[in-house]
Amino acid sequence: MILKPLLFCLILLITFSIKLASQSLDAEILRYTTLCDVDKEKLTITDSITIQINNRAGDKYTNISIPYSKLEKVSAIEAWIEESNGNVVRNLKKSDISDRSAVSENSLYEDDFIKCFQLKHNIYPYKVTYTYQTICKNYIIISSWTPVIYDKIPTRNARLKIQFPKGFEYSKYSTNTSDFRKDSTEANIILEWAASYPNPIEPEIFSQPNDFKPSVLVTPVYFKYGVEGSSKDWISYGNWQYKLLQNLDVLPEEEKKTISELVKGITDKREIIKTLYHYLQDNTRYINISIGIGGLKPYPASYVALNKYGDCKALTNYMKAILNYVGIESFYTKVKASEQPQNILKSIAGPQFNHVVLAIPLMNDTIWLENTDNANPFDYMGSFTQNRDAFLVSKDKSKFVRIPALKSKDNQSSFKLDFDLSTTESSNVTIHSTFRGSGFEVFNQLHNEYNDDEKDKIFRSYLPFDNYEVIKWELVRENRDTAKIGLNVNLNLSKFLKPLGSDYYLTLFPCRIPLFTVPSNRKLPVILPFPICNSDTLMYNIPVDYELKNKPDTFSLKTKYGNYELQLNIINGKIYAIKHFELYSASYSIAEYPDFYSFIKSVNEIDRMNLVLKRQL
Template identity: 25%
Template sequence: MKKKLLLSVLLSITGVCGYAQGEYDVSKIPANLIENAAVVIRNEEMTYEVKGLGSARQDYKTAVTILNKKGEGASNMYEHYDKFSNVYNLKATLYDAKGIRIKEYRSSDFKDRSAVSGGTLYSDSRIKFLEFLYASFPYTIEYSYSVDYSGILNYPSWNPASSWAMAVEQSSYTFKIPRSFSFKQLNSKGLKPDSTSIKDVMQYRWSCAAVPALVHEPLSTGLKEVNPWVMLAPDQFEYDNSKANIENWKNLGSWLYQLSSGSQTLPPPAKLKVQELIKGAKSPKEKIKVLYRHLQENTRYVGVQLGIGGYTPIVAEKVSAVNYGDCKGLSNYMKAMLQEAGIKSDLVVIGNGLPSLNRKYASMNQANHMILCVPMEKDTTWLECTSNYDPTGFIGNDNSGRTVLLVTEDGGKLVETPVLSANSNYLKRSTKVNLNEEGNADIQIDTKYANAQYEDRIGLMLIEPVTQHKSIMNSLGVPNMEISSLKYTQPDKDIPLLNESITLKSSGLLTGGGGKLFIMLNLLNRQENNLIPIEKRKTSFAVKYGYLDEDEIIYTIPKGFKVEFVPKDIVIDSEFGKYTAKVVAKDNTLIYTRSKTIINKQYPAEKYNDYVAFQKKLHQADKQKSILAKIE
């Protein structure tokens, strides 16, 4: 009897283990989720319970199948923490393709390191992480952990299908909060929670299942248009002994203003320096330029993020003493210098490279940067205080055209930063090509880059000449070229304009035979043809920024040849932009002019193939050739 009972127990245990081992068998993933996927989220469960204004607990568990090498980036577990959070109950398991357990990991297997980046001097942020190493695809990793919070600024978001080539079998987010607390919510279209009330706690649960993987779509504005997501934010919180009500942007700005209040006092020597610098300035504009240049020449960016210090600027007196600071500290220091000069300014909270702040949803996690705004009677100057070379008033493409938060004594105010128009982001190039009958050429190229194109190019002026030459050799595309000289200049430090001058020699510019020579007219700035149509595209698209390119190339015809053929003028006009090209034969020259304007706005997915067709037309137009014939 005992033997039968023991056998029965053993069979039962074996059956349970066998089921557990096969739970993550890759063959169990539905075929439609395997398609286009490199990663499949098998099961994800996140629970976040708010216990007080400054306390909460999060429990997280997930199982992720890595189908191939392209998905390896999703195979590691990382969790950030600081002195206001504690990560514990760390567990992980590795499974092979059949769902058989390969290895188990305990808390001691997880590594712990500082989250400080190269540009950060002080930070209390750390990371618990585990890097899974397994050479045979596919495999599955399962891990879980808990976090206790003793300070709250934000509530976690939920974004289960966050990457291209990622599918989701099932995922859920459970959010618990006392009934007496209020919060705000944003979510993907049509997503609704299951809500229940348990005594004095409200519970909300969002879930999704069978979310297919999407193939990467060029120029996409993001997956949030098509995949499920939720963002939550508190209306009140407590963090590092500071309490705040952020039901709206005005309140959030008031809290930030209080954090920075009193931090703009300069030491006496710094005050004297400010007065010395501005004594010859004849207008507020001139004073701003002089002080901004002083900031750039005498300070450097260093990240400082300790507790509430991640949101409180370093006092101006400290920055003056050490000559460094983060974006908050440097902006606040500039504010202090302007204050000494009798000029009012406001700190600005902005999402650098992020979407505009949502006007109806005040939260701390929509911004990552601080700049300075100097309102004047007739215009406004915006200052990027972390840059050592940006012109006064130039804040870069990633900060332009954004809804931002002014931190004022009257609270937060939402305003818009200036928009960089396509015509202002220009490239203007003049090229002279002296040809001989062998197709060899002496070439002089002079180019002006403005605003966003200046920003993309200014780095070349700041690097070593050898690296400059390598970059030009790789980018110009002129056959068999040899650079004779290369020079970058910025004529006025207060204007975002870069001049580039290149002198070079080339061979093989002319092709043909039998007394005929062919010239590819657009020598330097041809449109690439790297986009292909996408049927049933899912996401909208946009270019990085709108711009205007204007090229003029003057070819001096080789002796003994005449112009036999010039192509017709081309005009391509579209909602995406405009292109014109023409060539004129004059005396012993061919003068080729080309203009291309690209409009920057967000286009719906169904217009993408029209955009591809537009780009293809430009590509074909840039292949125009003229024919030279030998004079008999």
């Protein structure tokens, strides 16, 4: 059959466009297949990945790491390099594979390891294919799968295939997959999904890119992981976690004596909890320990009492044991900690969490304890755990609870700046600022976890000035249970006043408005997990013989997205600018983003206005 010239040209153009697109990529996943073979005794997973390396910059993707643990054995590793013509130019040798521990920062010991190797070629493009098998003797998840191996490069074709024996009970959930098939043989049920990731999603400020990636979650309804359990519903899953915690709350006798002395004479329950929380903070430290089923089962309270360290599970279990000893009920509560709250799939019960905190019902309130941070205020849930569902573990009564959201007053930064302006010398500025919420967390961590040189470097990167000299600066925290921190700074600013003919001008100190991109570039919805609130008082001492040229004005913007106010006054030769900016906690679709951005743009135009000073006649 002879193709018509126009159709032939069109095919050539499409083919050429695809080649150009590929050539512009450093690398791409051409094929990714996962086969999960389930039986009553074990789960066998076989993965096969083919990566095409298009240029020298893509060579970094030839560093292959395969994770495993004592519970998840890896074997049958094979790999090879193919040139574009299909010729195999190199096969992986056993001697090319190295083993190393996957112990991460803040970890004493992890039962996690990595098999790693590199297969690299010097003629582009070339393909690296590798396959391996993972055998799990105990498992609580059959597959938590996505075709996204690397966030920044595409995956062209991916398939997940799961094979169960007939009668095996399971739960499944999938999103953004292109095809699903269910089949059966005489002995097995077969599930198969197809997916791709053709256009890598760039992360954007206040977005949740994972919501738009293909994913599949499959879990067994009945399992044995430490102890026998079920995920047929959340009550059952909670009972499994409850059983896993049994007999881990026994305290040494010496520890009991110490606790009794600490709370002696205190009758108010809240004060008892606070005293014991301070004891935890002052006498333990966070170190990750993950061995055996350590990802889900904490070390005993006696271990923490003796060694004075633990991970989030161990420290929370220890705090729970301390409170239980003095007769105060508390609940081990699992949460998915992240800057952007991640949705929990409530249709599938199972391990969708990465952190543990303690919930303590008290009268008509609940006290929340973050047990891994020695400088965390009492009853303070930070930006990584606030405003989301958490799973409270209780025998036969496990349930989802809501961790309270930060309010405007809880996430506010306030600045008071006093400028002494000069047209001939450096201008001086004194800054008194207070941070709450996410700002408090950043500066509190800076205050407690960094040496002086690191503190100074990070502090200087925060200053919104050019050509300055730091005279002095300090961080001030009133007390350990106040969720705010102060930053006091004194600076000399060189050439702060800019000449404008015979006049001078300055730009108002900015109100720390998040940097949102223009609507044509925004791809993902905006999700603000907490309100952003900034309030500033600026005082500019005008140089002698000068006055403000442009007339002060008042601006006010009130929208569904937030509000902004600016008041300008001149009193006794000084310019006073009072600002307030707030973005509300909410989600905004791409369709609504232009209106949202319009508000941000209007605020930016007003907020950084120039003030012109002219010489008095």
